[in-house]
Amino acid sequence: xFEAIAFYLxxxxxxxxxYITVTTSQAxxxxxxxxxxxxxxxxxxxxxxADFLGAIQIVVYSGAVMALYAFGMMFFDTTRDVKEKQxxxxxxxxLGTMAALLIVAIFSAPIIxxxxxAFYPMTAGAGNTQEVGMVLFTKYLVPxxxxxxxxxxxxxxxxxxxxxxxxxxxTLTEEDEIRAMRExxxxxVS
Amino acid sequence: METAYLIETVIKIVVILLIFSALAGIGTxxxxxxxxxxxxxxxxxxxxPYGLLQVAADGIKLFTKEDIVPTNVVGRIFKIAPVITAAxxxxxxxxxxxxxxxxxFGYEVHPIVADINIGILYILGIxxxxxxxxxLGGMASANKFALLSAxxxxxxxxxxxxxxxxxxxxxxxxxxxxSLIDFNNYQIDNGWIVFAQPVAFILFWIAAxxxxxxxxxxxxxxxxxxxxxxxxxxSGMRWGLFFIGEYANMFFISFVIPLIFLGGYGDGxxxxxxxxxxxxxxxxxxxxxxxxxxxxxxxxxxxWLCWKVLMPIAVLNILITAIVMM
Numbered sequence: 001x002f003e004a005i006a007f008y009l010x011x012x013x014x015x016x017x018x019y020i021t022v023t024t025s026q027a028x029x030x031x032x033x034x035x036x037x038x039x040x041x042x043x044x045x046x047x048x049x050a051d052f053l054g055a056i057q058i059v060v061y062s063g064a065v066m067a068l069y070a071f072g073m074m075f076f077d078t079t080r081d082v083k084e085k086q087x088x089x090x091x092x093x094x095l096g097t098m099a100a101l102l103i104v105a106i107f108s109a110p111i112i113x114x115x116x117x118a119f120y121p122m123t124a125g126a127g128n129t130q131e132v133g134m135v136l137f138t139k140y141l142v143p144x145x146x147x148x149x150x151x152x153x154x155x156x157x158x159x160x161x162x163x164x165x166x167x168x169x170x171t172l173t174e175e176d177e178i179r180a181m182r183e184x185x186x187x188x189v190s
Numbered sequence: 191m192e193t194a195y196l197i198e199t200v201i202k203i204v205v206i207l208l209i210f211s212a213l214a215g216i217g218t219x220x221x222x223x224x225x226x227x228x229x230x231x232x233x234x235x236x237x238x239p240y241g242l243l244q245v246a247a248d249g250i251k252l253f254t255k256e257d258i259v260p261t262n263v264v265g266r267i268f269k270i271a272p273v274i275t276a277a278x279x280x281x282x283x284x285x286x287x288x289x290x291x292x293x294x295f296g297y298e299v300h301p302i303v304a305d306i307n308i309g310i311l312y313i314l315g316i317x318x319x320x321x322x323x324x325x326l327g328g329m330a331s332a333n334k335f336a337l338l339s340a341x342x343x344x345x346x347x348x349x350x351x352x353x354x355x356x357x358x359x360x361x362x363x364x365x366x367x368x369s370l371i372d373f374n375n376y377q378i379d380n381g382w383i384v385f386a387q388p389v390a391f392i393l394f395w396i397a398a399x400x401x402x403x404x405x406x407x408x409x410x411x412x413x414x415x416x417x418x419x420x421x422x423x424x425s426g427m428r429w430g431l432f433f434i435g436e437y438a439n440m441f442f443i444s445f446v447i448p449l450i451f452l453g454g455y456g457d458g459x460x461x462x463x464x465x466x467x468x469x470x471x472x473x474x475x476x477x478x479x480x481x482x483x484x485x486x487x488x489x490x491x492x493x494w495l496c497w498k499v500l501m502p503i504a505v506l507n508i509l510i511t512a513i514v515m516m
């Protein structure tokens with residue numbers, strides 16, 4: 001009974017949080033609702049007994065949304081409403097509904113036709129952390145490593161794009177030097 | 191059985207909530223006294239013997255103060271931010287075994303709310319979410335200094351989490367489990383982990399200061415601008431909730447460090463339990479000691495420290511541990 005209560009409670013909370021994320025025009029509401037929704041999703045993992053994935057969900061998404069906050073801070077005055085440029089409402093509504101229906105169909109089709117079978121049955125005596133590790137490092141080793149390489153590529157690209165002046169620290173340089181640098185830049189522009 | 195388990199859990203939650211909210215209050219008293227003695231002052235002396243009732247006076251003040259929500263803030267976020275800090279601090283406590291299991295009136299009590307087998311991961315994750323409190327409070331406040339402190343909070347968050355995660359990996363590899371009770375039991379047979387993993391211990395300890403936002407990483411409050419950062423616009427109990435969260439977090443992390451590295455409560459005897467409380471007291475005192483002895487670092491220094499010094503050391507530590515274990 002408690003499982004059912006917890007499931008419906010968190011299902012309602014998650015959906016309402018993501019609804020707020022999509023509909024609000026206030027950047028801070030959207031971000032906070034997104035973070036809350038992501039954290040509420042972890043409850044489903046805990047209900048299913050996948051503690052490890054639940055904790056990972058919290059750790060990963062709380063960090064990821066934190067990065068979004070940093071962007072939000074840079075681009076918006078987060079205490080004001082954002083004026084959104086809205087196109088044709090009918091198209092947005094239609095496409096959104098179709099995408100949602102498609103996702104539901106994709107995920108429910110195999111469940112309805114009973115075509116799901118577990119390739120890797122539970123190993124006796126292993127906790128779910130070990131289970132995840134075993135599957136990750138045997139069957140899914142290649143995708144796992146490819147994902148790691150992709151992240152490395154993204155990191156190096158980020159460093160190259162952002163790192164042109166990384167050896168200069170504005171906090172450590174003297175006021176006069178900064179002024180000289182700025183004058184030099186202005187000369188180049190003109 | 192189901193009902194008994196439910197009642198037991200609810201009682202445990204209430205007891206932990208009461209004890210640690212009270213301890214958070216008393217923690218502020220200790221902090222003021224310890225800081226005062228280290229700075230050759232007397233600290234609170236007027237209310238009650240040795241100023242002990244200062245805690246109660248502060249409580250009355252916080253509860254009865256007018257609750258102000260300034261005009262331009264983002265109302266809901268502003269109101270929920272302190273709750274996040276306090277609530278996540280206590281949620282993290284669910285997976286901490288505070289004492290060894292003992293028998294009370296013929297009923298065996300396990301002083302841990304939920305013995306999930308990924309205890310450490312859960313605790314660190316939830317404590318990390320706790321930093322959302324200052325961040326949201328700062329961003330919703332419509333105040334320059336609060337926003338600055340929120341930005342610093344984000345910087346702290348993205349720097350220290352890597353170090354905590356990586357530093358704790360090496361002990362986890364040795365124990366082969368993520369449950370704090372397993373950590374404790376491992377150390378009964380194999381000696382304290384701190385002797386095998388001194389580097390990981392130091393790294394985790396440093397990261398704990400960032401995790402709780404204490405000096406020398408107290409960047410979320412703008413001490414050098416003589417402004418309280420994210421708390422500038424808060425008053426009354428909302429501000430008090432931030433404080434309860436911070437001090438509860440300090441106590442909880444002081445429980446986690448000895449449990450992981452310093453043998454925890456040992457074999458579960460009374461002596462072991464007292465030893466754990468002694469270790470907790472030491473780590474809590476160390477937080478205050480550092481605050482009296484060290485200035486804050488700059489945000490860029492913190493990021494430099496975490497990413498360029500501590501993270502490579504942690505990775506090397508993991509590599510060496512793995513090679514030795516093979």
